[in-house]
Amino acid sequence: MKSSRHRRRAWWLVVLGALIGTAAISAFVFRPDRALRVGTAVVSEALCGGVFVSKLDPQQVFAEDVEPNRGLQLLRRHLHYAIDRDTQTVSTTWLGHFRSVAHFQASYGCTLGDSVSPPRSAIAPLDSLPEPPLEAGTAALQAALAHAFEEPTKPPYRHVRAIVIMRDGKIIAERYALGVDPDTPLLGFSASKSMMNALVGILVREGRLDIHARAPVKAWDHADDPRSVITPDQLMRMTSGLDLTEGDSGFDPVSRMLFIEPDMAGFAERAKLKAKPGTQWEYTSGDTLIVSAIVRDLVGGHASDVLRFARHELFEPLGMHHTIMEFDQAGTPIGSTRIFASARDWARFGQLYLDDGVAGGRRILPQGWVAYSTRQTLDSDYAAGFWINAGGNDNAQWRVRHGMPADTFYASGLNGQRVVVVPSHHLVIARLGSTIDPPNFDMRGLARLVSEVIATEKPTPPMAQ
Incomplete structure (x- = not known):
C-alpha cells in the first residue's frame, strides 16, 4: 500500500509538473489545466442534470452518459464525484484537484460554479398536469420501436430512453426505457438550439427583433468594430464568422465557454472575426449563446424574465409541462445545449413546426417563420436552428437515400437527441437517448x-380469395 501511494504521488507530481510546464510554455493557447476543469465540469453537469432534473439513477447516468465519453477516457480512472442530495449539488475532482460543482435550483435546473447566487426571483415549477395513458401503437409501430431500442451485441450501445411518434397531431405510439416515463424531462443537448429559434421567432412576431438588422450586442456597438455588422440571422445560421471553434478536446473555445466561463455569451461576444460575416458556415454553440443573451436582454435581462417569457409564449400554449431551461451564472439561458423536456414535450414542439407555427388555433410563430427556419444555409445541411434534407448537401442526400424524405427537417443534439418533422407524411418523431457514437449518433438507426x-401508413393489401 505504501509503495502504491508513493507511486501515485510521484505520478501526480510528474503530471502536475508537465501541466505547469506546458501551460507556461504555451501561455493562453494550450491550457491543460483548463481541459481538466472542462472534464470535471462535464461530469458534474451530466450527473446534476441526470439526477436532479431527469431523476435518473446516478449509476445509470455515469455508466451511460459519462463513462463512454471519448473525451473522458484518459481521465476516468482518477475522477471522483460526490452527490449531495441535501444541498442538491454535484462536485467532481480529478486526483483531488480541478474541482467543478453543479448546483440544482428548482425551475432553473443546474448551474455550474463554485458558488451560485439564487435566482433574482423565485418561479414556481410548472403545473404537472396528468398525462394521457401510454399509446403502444399498432403491431407494425411496435416493431419499429423495438428495432430502434434494440441494442447491438457490442459497444457503442444505443441507450435509447424514449421515443414518441405523432401523426396528424396525435400520439400513435411511444416507448420508454426503464426509469423513464412520459413525465421525465430529458436533455436535448443541441436540439435546444431549435427551441431558441422559436423564442427568437416569437420576438420577431411581436416586433421586438429584426433578424436582418445589426445584432443588439453592446460589446460590438462601435462603428469601427467589424463585428457590429453581424445579424441575428447570421448567428442563428452560424455564419457569423466569429472565431469560436467547437470540438470535444477540452482545449477548444466552446468547451471553455460551456464549462468554465460564468458568463458564456460574454465570452463568445469577445471572440474575434476569422471570416467575413455571412460568407462561411461553421457549426458553433457560441453563436447560439449570443442569440440567447439577446433574447434575455429583450425580455427583461434576468433568468426569471426569460423563464416567464418562454412559459407564457411557448411552453404553456403547446402543453409542454415538463420542460426546464438551464442558465449560466449571468442569467443567460444556455440555449445552445441545456434544455430538458419530456419526450412528449419534444414531440409537441416538433408539431408546432409541422403546423406552420400555430398551436390550438393561436399563431405562436410569425407567418413564414418555419419556411425561413428550414431554408438551407450556404452549401450546408443546416438552416436556422434545424438540420434539413433539402438541397444538394452530401449528408442530406445520404439521409434521403436511407429513407428520410427530402422535405424532412429535424432538431438534433449530442448523443442522438432528435426531433424529426416530415411534413409530407404529417409525422413527428421525438427520439431521446445516450447514443455516444460520434459523429452521427446512430443516424442510420434513425433513418x-x-x-x-x-x-x-400503407394499407394492407387484400387477402387472396
Missing part, C-alpha cells in the same frame, strides 16, 4: 425508424 414508421 430506419423514420422509414419503418412511414411504411405503416
Whole structure:
C-alpha cells in the first residue's frame, strides 16, 4: 500500500509538473489545466442534470452518459464525484484537484460554479398536469420501436430512453426505457438550439427583433468594430464568422465557454472575426449563446424574465409541462445545449413546426417563420436552428437515400437527441437517448425508424380469395 501511494504521488507530481510546464510554455493557447476543469465540469453537469432534473439513477447516468465519453477516457480512472442530495449539488475532482460543482435550483435546473447566487426571483415549477395513458401503437409501430431500442451485441450501445411518434397531431405510439416515463424531462443537448429559434421567432412576431438588422450586442456597438455588422440571422445560421471553434478536446473555445466561463455569451461576444460575416458556415454553440443573451436582454435581462417569457409564449400554449431551461451564472439561458423536456414535450414542439407555427388555433410563430427556419444555409445541411434534407448537401442526400424524405427537417443534439418533422407524411418523431457514437449518433438507426414508421401508413393489401 505504501509503495502504491508513493507511486501515485510521484505520478501526480510528474503530471502536475508537465501541466505547469506546458501551460507556461504555451501561455493562453494550450491550457491543460483548463481541459481538466472542462472534464470535471462535464461530469458534474451530466450527473446534476441526470439526477436532479431527469431523476435518473446516478449509476445509470455515469455508466451511460459519462463513462463512454471519448473525451473522458484518459481521465476516468482518477475522477471522483460526490452527490449531495441535501444541498442538491454535484462536485467532481480529478486526483483531488480541478474541482467543478453543479448546483440544482428548482425551475432553473443546474448551474455550474463554485458558488451560485439564487435566482433574482423565485418561479414556481410548472403545473404537472396528468398525462394521457401510454399509446403502444399498432403491431407494425411496435416493431419499429423495438428495432430502434434494440441494442447491438457490442459497444457503442444505443441507450435509447424514449421515443414518441405523432401523426396528424396525435400520439400513435411511444416507448420508454426503464426509469423513464412520459413525465421525465430529458436533455436535448443541441436540439435546444431549435427551441431558441422559436423564442427568437416569437420576438420577431411581436416586433421586438429584426433578424436582418445589426445584432443588439453592446460589446460590438462601435462603428469601427467589424463585428457590429453581424445579424441575428447570421448567428442563428452560424455564419457569423466569429472565431469560436467547437470540438470535444477540452482545449477548444466552446468547451471553455460551456464549462468554465460564468458568463458564456460574454465570452463568445469577445471572440474575434476569422471570416467575413455571412460568407462561411461553421457549426458553433457560441453563436447560439449570443442569440440567447439577446433574447434575455429583450425580455427583461434576468433568468426569471426569460423563464416567464418562454412559459407564457411557448411552453404553456403547446402543453409542454415538463420542460426546464438551464442558465449560466449571468442569467443567460444556455440555449445552445441545456434544455430538458419530456419526450412528449419534444414531440409537441416538433408539431408546432409541422403546423406552420400555430398551436390550438393561436399563431405562436410569425407567418413564414418555419419556411425561413428550414431554408438551407450556404452549401450546408443546416438552416436556422434545424438540420434539413433539402438541397444538394452530401449528408442530406445520404439521409434521403436511407429513407428520410427530402422535405424532412429535424432538431438534433449530442448523443442522438432528435426531433424529426416530415411534413409530407404529417409525422413527428421525438427520439431521446445516450447514443455516444460520434459523429452521427446512430443516424442510420434513425433513418430506419423514420422509414419503418412511414411504411405503416400503407394499407394492407387484400387477402387472396
